[in-house]
Amino acid sequence: MLLISTVMTGKAYGQTTLEEYNYVTKGYRIQLESGLDMKKGYLIEDIDKQATKERAAELQVLFRVKDGNKVIAAYMISYKRSGLPTEYICIPNPNSSEEIMSKYWKQLWDGSTLASERLQLITYLISKRMKW
Numbered sequence: 001m002l003l004i005s006t007v008m009t010g011k012a013y014g015q016t017t018l019e020e021y022n023y024v025t026k027g028y029r030i031q032l033e034s035g036l037d038m039k040k041g042y043l044i045e046d047i048d049k050q051a052t053k054e055r056a057a058e059l060q061v062l063f064r065v066k067d068g069n070k071v072i073a074a075y076m077i078s079y080k081r082s083g084l085p086t087e088y089i090c091i092p093n094p095n096s097s098e099e100i101m102s103k104y105w106k107q108l109w110d111g112s113t114l115a116s117e118r119l120q121l122i123t124y125l126i127s128k129r130m131k132w
Contacts, residue, residue: 016074016092021100024062024076024090025107041065042073050124054082055117057124079118087118 023039030036038044047059058078063070075091089107092100109115 015096016090016100018097018100020062020064020073021090021092021096021103024074025088025103028076028088029086043070044076047075056080057118081114081117084114 023042027039031039041064043063043065044060045063047061049056049058051057057080060076060078062073062076064073065071072093074093077089077091079087079089087107090104092104094101108119
């Protein structure tokens with residue numbers, strides 16, 4: 001987990017809000033399943049995908065868009081393990097509130113046997129592509 005913290009440090013664009021965190025972890029799934037339009041004032045761009053036979057992860061970035069400027073709000077990881085529902089993980093800006101950072105770490109390491117596999121793919125994606 002140290003690698004995840006280390007890679008995320010860098011130029012800060014402001015905190016990830018609780019609304020943005022909840023959108024990534026809950027609202028994005030609803031948007032996809034319901035065919036809804038993108039959240040107003042935001043843009044998502046694909047960064048990278050990695051997959052094995054049984055699992056896959058996709059890294060995306062959520063931008064706040066205001067007056068034509070794009071600012072990174074958070075990174076998003078969609079994690080899929082064969083036979084299980086897709087998980088949507090929000091990687092908040094490291095300068096975010098303690099509440100948001102606590103939610104992030106709790107979601108990453110939930111104590112399950114799948115947590116190790118999830119972290120392997122996430123760490124690989126992050127180490128290759130993330131830039132604050």
